[in-house]
Amino acid sequence: MQIWKEEKLLLVLTLSSIHQGIVARDGESEKQHAECGIYLAPSTIPGAGLGMYAGNREYKHEDIITDGDLMVPIFELDWHNGHLTYNFLWDEYTWAASMFWGTEEELDDTGLISVASFGMGAAVNCMLPLVNVGDAGTEDDYYADLIGLDNAGLSSHSPGIGAFTPYHGRPMEARKEIPKGQELYVSYGEEYFESRDSYSFVPLKEHYQEADRIIESFQDFTASLPDLSQSAREDLWRVVGNESFWNSRIFHALPDTLEEAVRSLETGGTAMKHYNASIRSLDWLEENGECMDNIKDGISTIPDAGRGAFARRFIRKGQVVSPAPLIHLPSRNVLTMFDGEVVMSNEGDENYMVMRDPMKPNHEQLLLNYCFGHRDSTLLLCPYGYLSALINHSQKEPNAKIAWSKKSLIGHPEWFDEPLKEWGGRTTAGLALDFVALRDIEESEEILIDYGDEWEEAWQQHVKNFKPPRKKYIPAFELNRMADLQVKTLSEYDYRSEGVLVFCRRHHVIHFGLDMEEADEWEGYEDEPHFRLGIYPCRPVERRDDDSYNVELIAKEYANVYDMDLWPHHDVVSHILFNVPRDIFYFLDEPVHRDHHQTWSFRHDMRIPDAMFPEAWKNRAAYKLKKEEMEKGSHESDSSNDGDVDNQSGSEL
Numbered sequence: 001m002q003i004w005k006e007e008k009l010l011l012v013l014t015l016s017s018i019h020q021g022i023v024a025r026d027g028e029s030e031k032q033h034a035e036c037g038i039y040l041a042p043s044t045i046p047g048a049g050l051g052m053y054a055g056n057r058e059y060k061h062e063d064i065i066t067d068g069d070l071m072v073p074i075f076e077l078d079w080h081n082g083h084l085t086y087n088f089l090w091d092e093y094t095w096a097a098s099m100f101w102g103t104e105e106e107l108d109d110t111g112l113i114s115v116a117s118f119g120m121g122a123a124v125n126c127m128l129p130l131v132n133v134g135d136a137g138t139e140d141d142y143y144a145d146l147i148g149l150d151n152a153g154l155s156s157h158s159p160g161i162g163a164f165t166p167y168h169g170r171p172m173e174a175r176k177e178i179p180k181g182q183e184l185y186v187s188y189g190e191e192y193f194e195s196r197d198s199y200s201f202v203p204l205k206e207h208y209q210e211a212d213r214i215i216e217s218f219q220d221f222t223a224s225l226p227d228l229s230q231s232a233r234e235d236l237w238r239v240v241g242n243e244s245f246w247n248s249r250i251f252h253a254l255p256d257t258l259e260e261a262v263r264s265l266e267t268g269g270t271a272m273k274h275y276n277a278s279i280r281s282l283d284w285l286e287e288n289g290e291c292m293d294n295i296k297d298g299i300s301t302i303p304d305a306g307r308g309a310f311a312r313r314f315i316r317k318g319q320v321v322s323p324a325p326l327i328h329l330p331s332r333n334v335l336t337m338f339d340g341e342v343v344m345s346n347e348g349d350e351n352y353m354v355m356r357d358p359m360k361p362n363h364e365q366l367l368l369n370y371c372f373g374h375r376d377s378t379l380l381l382c383p384y385g386y387l388s389a390l391i392n393h394s395q396k397e398p399n400a401k402i403a404w405s406k407k408s409l410i411g412h413p414e415w416f417d418e419p420l421k422e423w424g425g426r427t428t429a430g431l432a433l434d435f436v437a438l439r440d441i442e443e444s445e446e447i448l449i450d451y452g453d454e455w456e457e458a459w460q461q462h463v464k465n466f467k468p469p470r471k472k473y474i475p476a477f478e479l480n481r482m483a484d485l486q487v488k489t490l491s492e493y494d495y496r497s498e499g500v501l502v503f504c505r506r507h508h509v510i511h512f513g514l515d516m517e518e519a520d521e522w523e524g525y526e527d528e529p530h531f532r533l534g535i536y537p538c539r540p541v542e543r544r545d546d547d548s549y550n551v552e553l554i555a556k557e558y559a560n561v562y563d564m565d566l567w568p569h570h571d572v573v574s575h576i577l578f579n580v581p582r583d584i585f586y587f588l589d590e591p592v593h594r595d596h597h598q599t600w601s602f603r604h605d606m607r608i609p610d611a612m613f614p615e616a617w618k619n620r621a622a623y624k625l626k627k628e629e630m631e632k633g634s635h636e637s638d639s640s641n642d643g644d645v646d647n648q649s650g651s652e653l
Contacts, residue, residue, distance in 0.1 A: 041289025052184045059174035068297040069119040069170035093122040102149045105589040120172045122384040126188040129271035136171035149477045152306040156473045159466035160304030162601025182279045203253035208271040211253035290323035292386040309390035315441040324383035326431040330424025335365040364603040373605035376618040394448035405432035452607030473498040476587035499593025506534035508584035512577045548579040
């Protein structure tokens with residue numbers, strides 16, 4: 001029997017070798033196997049869908065794994081949806097805005113913002129005991145520009161301004177050594193699992209510790225019974241490990257067998273019991289997954305497009321450029337934004353509410369630009385993955401296309417045949433598509449697909465009608481990087497007129513006249529963002545010949561954006577500083593003043609080709625009416641026909 005097994009193994013290895021030679025006869029497949037640094041494949045966590053894996057290299061502690069993650073802010077979703085129940089699967093994937101530098105200037109309250117982070121921020125799973133990746137840097141680096149925040153060189157005169165996120169380059173690093181083929185895990189935090197009933201079985205740190213104590217106690221107890229047989233010990237362990245004795249989290253932390261329980265104490269405890277299973281061979285990843293890091297980010301070659309995706313290495317025709325799992329939104333209306341109406345308090349004080357006006361939709365969430373849709377359906381499919389969100393549009397010269405992924409990456413293939421109402425509310429993702437090369441793509445060539453005729457028409461109309469509404473506007477995050485900027489004095493230009501606030505840096509303020517104690521007690525400085533940045537409200541009133549400035553420090557507490565409209569208040573000058581350097585100035589954007597907040601910024605979903613889009617998903621009323629009319633007409637004109645015309649009509653829709 002052993003000889004037969006060895007012969008069978010030899011046969012399998014031989015056939016595998018032949019197969020690999022056929023697949024890689026041009027050398028490119030083997031080359032990709034050797035070069036791929038990150039894979040997307042089915043997760044080792046049961047029921048978790050897809051996951052990301054280390055590829056052809058091992059990572060050491062603090063090695064940067066990815067540094068190009070895009071981040072798209074999502075604003076006041078509950079308010080814009082009237083605080084009603086709605087389906088938004090992105091809630092399972094988004095991050096708190098307070099984690100990211102610059103978001104405190106988006107709204108008055110960052111708690112009303114969530115952030116979609118398309119790469120590791122969405123595609124990486126969490127297994128708390130095995131967390132091996134995380135954001136680079138520490139909390140002290142919050143304001144250290146670790147995350148890119150810019151408009152990719154576009155000015156306020158570009159029709160593309162506000163149509164893409166300025167947040168990019170989120171760096172993720174190894175938190176421990178990561179071997180080749182190991183699944184990557186990020187920490188969602190224990191609160192994520194505690195706040196969701198569907199994860200009530202997931203063990204947390206305390207439950208693994210309790211499981212270790214149970215095993216140790218079991219070992220001590222059975223050691224006091226030397227005559228107890230091994231089979232009796234195993235039977236006793238099955239009793240101890242019975243689910244009825246423990247809460248669900250502890251039960252799932254306990255090993256299934258006594259052998260596994262004993263081994264766990266020798267290999268780091270129960271928290272490490274899934275370590276070996278978290279590692280896949282590169283052959284397995286190549287067969288069951290797709291390479292994710294064929295692309296890198298950069299400034300797009302397409303006018304007004306912002307950032308783009310470029311080939312990291314040669315990509316042959318027909319090869320998957322990048323796989324992209326899909327987050328489904330059954331109703332695109334969830335991304336509609338509305339105007340508001342100020343409602344004053346009945347008590348005659350300054351309290352008020354801003355009420356959503358459901359009759360005044362005025363824009364769409366920026367996330368819409370990163371999703372695929374179809375004219376005949378309310379469905380949006382939002383791809384996530386490593387940098388695929390950067391892939392731009394070219395109708396004339398696309399070098400890639402979208403196609404449904406292979407079966408191993410699609411968790412619910414049955415959805416293709418089911419109406420949207422049957423699966424659109426599911427709280428797990430189940431679809432994926434690939435960006436596929438239409439021709440050979442050279443290294444460093446930009447990846448481009450065709451977003452569809454409807455997108456192209458909408459974009460050309462936007463370009464034709466675009467008139468720069470803020471010709472002098474430069475966002476604060478750009479101003480702060482302009483070392484040679486000649487700051488305008490108040491008589492030359494009021495930055496606040498276009499939503500930019502001017503501040504003076506603390507160390508310069510103290511150096512040029514304000515003592516430390518007075519600076520710490522100064523009104524307005526207690527506001528946390530200003531405190532952490534070390535800045536005070538000020539305004540330049542005179543620029544001198546030597547490029548120094550005279551500035552006025554303003555003593556006031558900044559109100560929120562609605563307060564500014566309702567109760568304008570005058571600046572009160574508390575101090576004047578003379579001959580201060582240009583470096584004293586620091587700029588912040590007022591809430592809702594950045595380009596992507598403006599209702600004139602371009603919005604349109606990318607379009608899935610008709611040939612790809614399942615008939616079962618077409619649920620828009622206009623489409624259904626058209627279909628019914630066509631079917632009715634074909635029945636009336638061909639009532640004697642055997643049904644071929646009906647079938648033909650259906651296939652043409």
